[in-house]
């Protein structure tokens with residue numbers, strides 16, 4: 001986080017990124033223009049807006065897009081908190097006034113910044129949970145493959161630290177572990193808004209820990225993870241081999257557990273199979289409840305697709321959903337990817353989504369993936385080639401239109417075709433934050449349904465990548 005002096009510059013950059021992304025509509029930009037950055041406290045940027053209405057807008061409709069833009073502008077994960085300052089309405093240069101430059105708001109004094117920090121700290125608390133609004137129990141489909149994990153997750157959210165502690169959920173990629181973690185956080189907070197929840201992927205935890213040592217901020221780091229009621233830690237397997245971080249996590253875990261605070265952990269493997277973890281750590285993972293998630297059966301896959309379609313207001317025949325569900329069986333992320341492609345194609349061509357269209361669109365997408373070895377290097381190499389750019393440029397900070405598009409497509413394909421986590425993908429693309437990858441992913445999904453060129457680029461590249469992987473690269 002830069003010094004407060006630089007905050008105005010970085011804020012201006014974030015506003016540019018946000019505007020360029022097209023995520024915020026014309027009328028809504030007024031809210032952004034009225035927003036003033038006040039300063040930074042503990043990784044949280046404090047923003048002031050003139051009304052509750054504007055605050056509500058930033059915190060709900062604009063939350064994801066703004067967080068992503070800020071993170072990109074700062075070059076590190078950033079949260080924001082919003083405070084209402086009615087005097088901004090009069091002082092904001094809504095109508096630029098060349099004659100009265102003195103009307104421009106004066107930069108806040110240190111006292112004002114501190115006061116705003118105090119006012120905003122409650123908001124920052126809510127922000128710190130970092131939960132994806134889409135991953136709730138309402139959007140989670142229950143089937144025999146995840147019934148037990150779902151029940152355990154609900155029990156933990158209803159009575160943190162009193163049902164099972166820790167709750168350890170394990171299973172293959174794309175089977176809903178992250179979704180369940182976030183759902184626990186949402187539900188626990190809906191039952192008791194004062195519950196302090198924090199979600200973190202173990203790779204972010206590692207980076208945060210390393211940065212805290214570098215910046216001599218160990219205390220703030222410990223506060224972040226120890227002063228919570230529910231700690232949700234995703235993909236614990238990534239701590240493997242990171243001795244110091246593991247040690248830190250061990251103490252975090254003990255502190256929370258001793259203080260009767262809930263810990264929920266996910267992993268790709270059961271504790272016993274987690275190599276590179278000390279026995280004392282593995283045995284703690286088994287103190288509470290272990291539960292796995294399995295690949296969903298056909299009925300559950302169809303139900304998941306139906307729910308996704310309903311949530312997106314898409315009208316799709318059951319025959320189409322059955323067809324997609326019958327062809328993709330192991331990974332729910334891939335199942336969603338197939339649905340997106342089919343509906344994007346139908347939308348672009350103004351055609352109804354029927355089975356023959358699904359068969360046609362997915363003919364290359366659904367291939368026997370056995371033996372395929374799709375690596376991020378392969379994806380980056382093929383994407384760079386396709387757009388006639390270099391891999392270095394893909395990973396650089398260059399934000400020219402061609403590169404932004406190529407980079408976002410490559411990130412999207414890494415997410416869809418490999419099992420890499422969001423932070424890992426961000427790291428591969430020049431040390432970007434995981435929210436940048438999330439943004440790219442969403443952007444390309446949306447663009448595929450709106451721009452034929454994007455749809456074609458993604459389809460063509462997927463085919464090339466799968467082809468290369470099949471023939472051994």
Ligand SMILES: Nc1ncnc2c1ncn2[C@@H]1O[C@H](COP(=O)(O)OP(=O)(O)OP(=O)(O)O)[C@@H](O)[C@H]1O
Pocket residue numbers: 135139140141142146171172173174175176177178179180235268304332333336419420421
């Ligand atoms: N039972 C379910 N109902 C609805 N959607 C689901 C369900 N299970 C998974 N999904 C969706 O599938 C996608 C992948 O799930 P998620 O990211 O939670 O998987 P994961 O097990 O954490 O994978 P990874 O180990 O790769 O991080 C998400 O979009 C999620 O919403």
